[in-house]
Amino acid sequence: MIKYDLIIVGAGSAGMTCAIAAAEKGKKILVVEKSERIGGTLHWTAGQMSAGGTRRQKARGIVDSPAQHYADVMRICENTAQPDLVQLATQLAPKTLDWLEDLGFPFAENTPTIVHGHEPYSIPRTVWGEDPLNAGVTTQRTGIHIYNCLLPLWEKYIAAGNIELFLNIKMTRLLVQNRSINGIRTKIGAFFAQKVVLTTGGYASNPAFFAKMTPKMTRLLSSAAPTSTGDGIFAAQNMGAKFKGSGYHLSTLGGIELEPQSGRADFGSAWALVSNVIVRKPREIYVNEQAKRFMDENEPSVDARERIVMKQPNQRFWVIFDEKSLSEGASLIPQWTAERIRTEAKAEKCIWKATTIAGLAKKIGLDATVLKETVDQFNKSVLQQKDNDWGRTYLEHSVTTAPFYALLTYAYSLISFGGLAVNRNLQVLDNQGNVIKGLYAAGEILGAAATSGNAFCGGMLLTPALSFGRYLGETINT
Numbered sequence: 042m043i044k045y046d047l048i049i050v051g052a053g054s055a056g057m058t059c060a061i062a063a064a065e066k067g068k069k070i071l072v073v074e075k076s077e078r079i080g081g082t083l084h085w086t087a088g089q090m091s092a093g094g095t096r097r098q099k100a101r102g103i104v105d106s107p108a109q110h111y112a113d114v115m116r117i118c119e120n121t122a123q124p125d126l127v128q129l130a131t132q133l134a135p136k137t138l139d140w141l142e143d144l145g146f147p148f149a150e151n152t153p154t155i156v157h158g159h160e161p162y163s164i165p166r167t168v169w170g171e172d173p174l175n176a177g178v179t180t181q182r183t184g185i186h187i188y189n190c191l192l193p194l195w196e197k198y199i200a201a202g203n204i205e206l207f208l209n210i211k212m213t214r215l216l217v218q219n220r221s222i223n224g225i226r227t228k229i230g231a232f233f234a235q236k237v238v239l240t241t242g243g244y245a246s247n248p249a250f251f252a253k254m255t256p257k258m259t260r261l262l263s264s265a266a267p268t269s270t271g272d273g274i275f276a277a278q279n280m281g282a283k284f285k286g287s288g289y290h291l292s293t294l295g296g297i298e299l300e301p302q303s304g305r306a307d308f309g310s311a312w313a314l315v316s317n318v319i320v321r322k323p324r325e326i327y328v329n330e331q332a333k334r335f336m337d338e339n340e341p342s343v344d345a346r347e348r349i350v351m352k353q354p355n356q357r358f359w360v361i362f363d364e365k366s367l368s369e370g371a372s373l374i375p376q377w378t379a380e381r382i383r384t385e386a387k388a389e390k391c392i393w394k395a396t397t398i399a400g401l402a403k404k405i406g407l408d409a410t411v412l413k414e415t416v417d418q419f420n421k422s423v424l425q426q427k428d429n430d431w432g433r434t435y436l437e438h439s440v441t442t443a444p445f446y447a448l449l450t451y452a453y454s455l456i457s458f459g460g461l462a463v464n465r466n467l468q469v470l471d472n473q474g475n476v477i478k479g480l481y482a483a484g485e486i487l488g489a490a491a492t493s494g495n496a497f498c499g500g501m502l503l504t505p506a507l508s509f510g511r512y513l514g515e516t517i518n519t
């Protein structure tokens with residue numbers, strides 16, 4: 042009855058590395074993937090990975106270590122991540138990146154670097170793949186480079202018969218015998234193995250579950266892979282697994298809902314650079330549903346910015362700017378030129394344009410009198426070079442040259458924070474803290490909070506997903 046050493050559910054970042062590592066050990070593996078292609082979120086992710094003590098760092102004279110990486114993560118998340126998992130992740134991370142380098146990973150020239158899109162590390166340790174648009178932030182889905190590095194190994198082990206792959210087959214539940222997980226159920230039947238590894242990803246494309254687990258968010262605006270629907274979490278919960286970490290949810294800033302009410306923001310196509318004042322200084326003001334400013338738009342802490350926006354009604358705000366600001370300097374939307382922004386404003390889906398501030402307010406449904414007062418007050422602050430309202434010190438641009446624009450942006454979700462509780466061996470735990478025998482998990486199914494706590498620590502989802510998958514493939518005893 043038991044045909045496989047290992048069943049891996051989900052062929053994304055963690056599932057692919059897990060299968061490859063187990064195949065390298067000579068194991069016989071079944072990989073079940075519900076979509077029509079392998080790769081999962083590798084087709085979507087910005088692909089930023091972080092590690093302390095890599096060959097690439099050493100070659101550039103950067104002194105770093107897993108211990109320093111660990112300390113930085115715990116500093117940024119104020120000790121809210123799971124210490125043993127962060128320790129494991131930071132220990133494995135340099136090996137993962139050196140391995141990718143051996144596989145020919147095309148590092149972006151300027152990496153490792155300190156990334157300012159999240160609360161910054163103290164040492165340059167973040168890398169990603171080449172990105173033609175790169176301007177200090179990843180603006181493309183560079184995770185595809187990781188996929189391309191893994192593919193030859195994947196194909197080698199498929200050809201050798203170590204990995205058997207079922208595409209378009211969804212695991213619907215886990216199977217148990219003698220109180221140990223020993224298989225999975227799918228629409229084409231049941232499959233059995235000595236051990237089962239869940240690498241099905243997160244749930245940031247499941248609005249109902251997200252709403253239940255994240256009541257502080259009014260709605261889910263998602264830029265996650267559409268396959269991230271939490272399937273593995275539900276299957277494990279049916280076996281008594283513990284779920285934790287969703288209370289730590291933090292959203293990313295700058296989500297643009299290109300199609301109103303779609304619930305989707307496509308990070309790969311367009312996002313607003315409103316989180317990071319190191320890469321781009323704000324030439325605009327931000328207003329909430331009351332048509333009022335609510336922060337210093339030049340606030341340097343990404344973490345502080347994210348938390349301020351999450352407190353705004355419906356976690357959204359409009360970026361208000363004028364024609365002069367649009368025509369000068371780096372674009373507010375890195376993927377779009379000023380001309381593209383002008384064109385999109387004609388469609389009036391996410392950007393609006395008007396010759397007066399009152400006209401603009403009418404178009405976006407805000408109180409015209411209040412918006413006019415807000416803009417006038419800000420323009421006065423620029424003239425006086427003093428912002429009495431929010432203490433903004435960067436006051437180079439007023440909002441005075443018609444036409445005027447409003448871009449609607451949301452706090453949006455690329456990832457999910459909650460996930461399955463596991464021990465340091467990545468064995469899934471039940472609500473009493475006991476190991477569920479035979480069941481392992483890696484990747485975003487553990488939740489961002491496991492390795493990043495209540496904050497965004499650069500690269501601390503993708504790197505652990507790749508590392509933990511590989512670690513399980515190497516260490517699982519079958």
Ligand SMILES: Cc1cc2nc3c(=O)[nH]c(=O)nc-3n(C[C@H](O)[C@H](O)[C@H](O)COP(=O)(O)OP(=O)(O)OC[C@H]3O[C@@H](n4cnc5c(N)ncnc54)[C@H](O)[C@@H]3O)c2cc1C
Binds near residue numbers: 055080499
């Ligand atoms: C736009 C974006 C940008 C990001 N940028 C970064 C970044 O720069 N740095 C970082 O650290 N993290 C980033 N992340 C997060 C990170 O990329 C992911 O957390 C990670 O890739 C998830 O890997 P995974 O293997 O857990 O899941 P996935 O790669 O999503 O793989 C899960 C696989 O399981 C399959 N599956 C699901 N359910 C079933 C089922 N029932 N049966 C069979 N198969 C199933 C899915 O189809 C999928 O192929 C980003 C995410 C997004 C969306």
